[in-house]
Amino acid sequence: MDIVFIEGLQVQTTIGYYEWEKKIKQLLVFDLQMGTDTSKAAIGDELAKTLDYAEISTLIDEFANANAVDLIETLAERLASHLINEYGIKWLRLKVSKPTAVKEASAVGVIIERGSKTNSSNNGCCA
Numbered sequence: 001m002d003i004v005f006i007e008g009l010q011v012q013t014t015i016g017y018y019e020w021e022k023k024i025k026q027l028l029v030f031d032l033q034m035g036t037d038t039s040k041a042a043i044g045d046e047l048a049k050t051l052d053y054a055e056i057s058t059l060i061d062e063f064a065n066a067n068a069v070d071l072i073e074t075l076a077e078r079l080a081s082h083l084i085n086e087y088g089i090k091w092l093r094l095k096v097s098k099p100t101a102v103k104e105a106s107a108v109g110v111i112i113e114r115g116s117k118t119n120s121s122n123n124g125c126c127a
């Protein structure tokens with residue numbers, strides 16, 4: 001399986017459990033790996049046949065700003081689900097970091113993996 005990735009995508013948004021957090025914007029950083037077959041785009045040199053990382057970066061910014069939630073777990077889960085449904089992604093790994101949340105740490109956050117890397121056309125054998 002090939003991967004299209006986005007690393008260090010910075011998004012300012014409203015996120016947090018505490019009341020004071022609901023009145024401000026804070027920095028989130030997104031790292032995303034999406035399993036795909038990049039050869040389909042490479043054969044004809046066609047953007048339409050791959051996952052457009054620029055389009056998906058814009059989508060992540062808009063999604064985070066349209067979905068104010070308490071926990072980064074909730075944002076990560078909803079975003080992963082949206083990407084899988086919208087782009088037919090079979091497997092993804094999403095890291096959401098909140099760099100300013102704990103002053104003693106450079107970043108805190110969550111990493112989730114959804115879907116399967118197994119190629120369904122070979123009956124689960126020998127991925």
Ligand SMILES: Nc1nc2c(c(=O)[nH]1)N=C([C@H](O)[C@@H](O)CO)CN2
Pocket residue numbers: 015016017018021070071072073098101102
């Ligand atoms: N596992 C998590 N722990 C915490 C979260 C979170 O989203 N997931 N959020 C907070 C607060 O919003 C915090 O960021 C305020 O500094 C605390 N712990």
